[in-house]
Amino acid sequence: MTIVRAHDYNDMSRKVANIISAQIILKPNCVLGLATGSTPIGAYQQLVEWYKKGDLDFSQVSSYNLDEYRGLAGDHPQSYRYFMDTNLFDHVNIDKSKTFVPDGMAEDYEAACAAYDAAVAAAGYPDLQLLGIGNNGHIGFNEPDDHFSRGTHLVDLTESTIEANSRLFDSIDEVPRQAFSMGVQTIMNAKMILVAANGEKKAQAVHDMCFGPITPSCPASILQLHTNTVLVADEEALSKCGELA
Numbered sequence: 108m109t110i111v112r113a114h115d116y117n118d119m120s121r122k123v124a125n126i127i128s129a130q131i132i133l134k135p136n137c138v139l140g141l142a143t144g145s146t147p148i149g150a151y152q153q154l155v156e157w158y159k160k161g162d163l164d165f166s167q168v169s170s171y172n173l174d175e176y177r178g179l180a181g182d183h184p185q186s187y188r189y190f191m192d193t194n195l196f197d198h199v200n201i202d203k204s205k206t207f208v209p210d211g212m213a214e215d216y217e218a219a220c221a222a223y224d225a226a227v228a229a230a231g232y233p234d235l236q237l238l239g240i241g242n243n244g245h246i247g248f249n250e251p252d253d254h255f256s257r258g259t260h261l262v263d264l265t266e267s268t269i270e271a272n273s274r275l276f277d278s279i280d281e282v283p284r285q286a287f288s289m290g291v292q293t294i295m296n297a298k299m300i301l302v303a304a305n306g307e308k309k310a311q312a313v314h315d316m317c318f319g320p321i322t323p324s325c326p327a328s329i330l331q332l333h334t335n336t337v338l339v340a341d342e343e344a345l346s347k348c349g350e351l352a
């Protein structure tokens with residue numbers, strides 16, 4: 108794992124955006140695996156800025172998002188489809204019909220999850236998979252468990268994740284208790300994995316991801332086995348990684 112130190116959130120965001128834009132420049136028709144949450148917002152803003160300056164062209168890019176809350180439609184302001192549209196897709200020249208987010212409203216969800224996996228596989232898996240990391244070491248919505256997940260599946264969110272994500276809802280009762288998430292095996296099929304982390308709340312998870320045992324109780328720890336993983340983290344997120352000093 109390559110570890111890139113950033114001073115703070117803005118520096119992390121620019122570094123992450125630089126790596127994503129290099130991917131788009133080197134392979135204009137690349138497949139991006141994209142993430143939601145607070146972490147990537149600054150990077151998406153930077154990408155939009157460079158697009159507006161004429162430095163980036165998304166016209167051939169396609170994308171697959173990691174996850175979606177169960178029960179939220181794409182026009183719900185807290186849905187991850189809405190997040191992607193408002194933070195990135197609506198501001199660049201990406202073809203929205205080539206942007207995919209799991210369907211939070213799927214009735215036959217097992218068929219929908221299988222179809223999502225088939226589509227990601229048919230696209231050849233992401234050239235670059237962007238990931239945030241949960242306070243508990245989750246990636247996508249793959250929560251700590253006794254095994255690593257494979258494909259897209261229904262997840263029962265942990266209390267810790269529900270509480271962490273409640274800041275984005277009017278009350279904790281409104282946070283969906285379930286979500287659909289790409290599986291860990293699918294994430295590991297990406298050609299490059301780019302993890303972004305900032306803030307002291309992520310310090311333990313970042314330490315365990317980089318230096319802890321490889322265990323499904325910290326899903327991100329499996330990234331130690333991926334041959335092309337880059338972590339961009341700020342000083343606070345790296346504060347428990349004494350091994351790096």
Ligand SMILES: O=P(O)(O)OC[C@H]1O[C@](O)(CO)[C@@H](O)[C@@H]1O
Nearest residue numbers: 143144145146239240241247248
């Ligand atoms: O960036 P945040 O908001 O801390 O969230 C961390 C991770 O948890 C999720 O919200 C759950 O999937 C991801 O989207 C994100 O990468």
